[in-house]
Amino acid sequence: MPSLHANTGMQQIVDFILELDKLKGVTRKVRPLGLDRYENSAEHSWQIAMLAASLAPFAEPAIDINRVIAMLLVHDIGEIDTGDTMVFAESGWDERKAAEQIAVERIFGVLPEPQSAMFLALWREFDEGKSAEARFAHAADRAMPVLLNLANNGQSWRENGISHERVVGRIGPPIQAGCPAMWKYLETRLEEARRQGWFGA
Template structure:
């Protein structure tokens, strides 16, 4: 039992990983645990709109583990350019360490889900990636572009970074978001 308690106590540290976008109506930045919880529920509610049939329980589990490595590496804004290969290598080492708290037969499935998410090759992973990429933009749309303006993120960078994965995993979500992003651009909610 101690291994499971140690694992979940290690996961508690995800609550201390600060992201770049603020929750609606709050004057603080969200943390990675909040992000994972929110996108898991978004995925569960949108699963019927996925490009291909998905296993909702696998998608939710994937989204709950996808940012666990940030306990060691911290968060990088999704709209950042460059350095992703090094970052993902560091995250892989982190998730191996964190899932290593568990007995092998319990940790290995979590690691496999993390790797599947990162590869983005299955229908479940494509849909999970779509939802993950959508949430920061949805929060920015609700917050008048707060993190885009604070971090100098241009409209073109947002569309290039999130458009392809959202459209690949959930075209209906991208069809909704693109016009919203264009309105936000007209309203000056993006950085230079």
């Protein structure tokens, strides 16, 4: 018969997973292909985890791809409390990160140990962006909205007045640092998009 402690731990895990359901209600600025609505942060997290797994052959040889995927699955969980901020926003990042820190401590705190500490450590590793895994995760995170915009004729760039220079300046360095092959691919595609007028003024 399960112990009371085991039941308590199971309930904490269930409570955590149900809390994560709120991430499905956090709206982003890019539309899924072929749909009129905007994507949500849960969809984004799943898709970039799949992108990173697919890009594994282009990662540094010693990278732990499972750790990368875990980071990508937890990296936006704080948005349950803070909402999403478009990657091309030019101010307020320090305040946002402080708010996200409080949010993830609350949300991961629902879990028992050691899961709580493990997920929080993954979130912090991604946030600091220093390890090879974190750099690769950042590259996938930055690349996915670009790939959707390229497939959607620059939808969110045009809607939000985002220039080619702003896109390249914001996403170029982290993608180049984490996955140079992806940046080489995107650099050409972004120049083609600029020529086609897919950016805002």
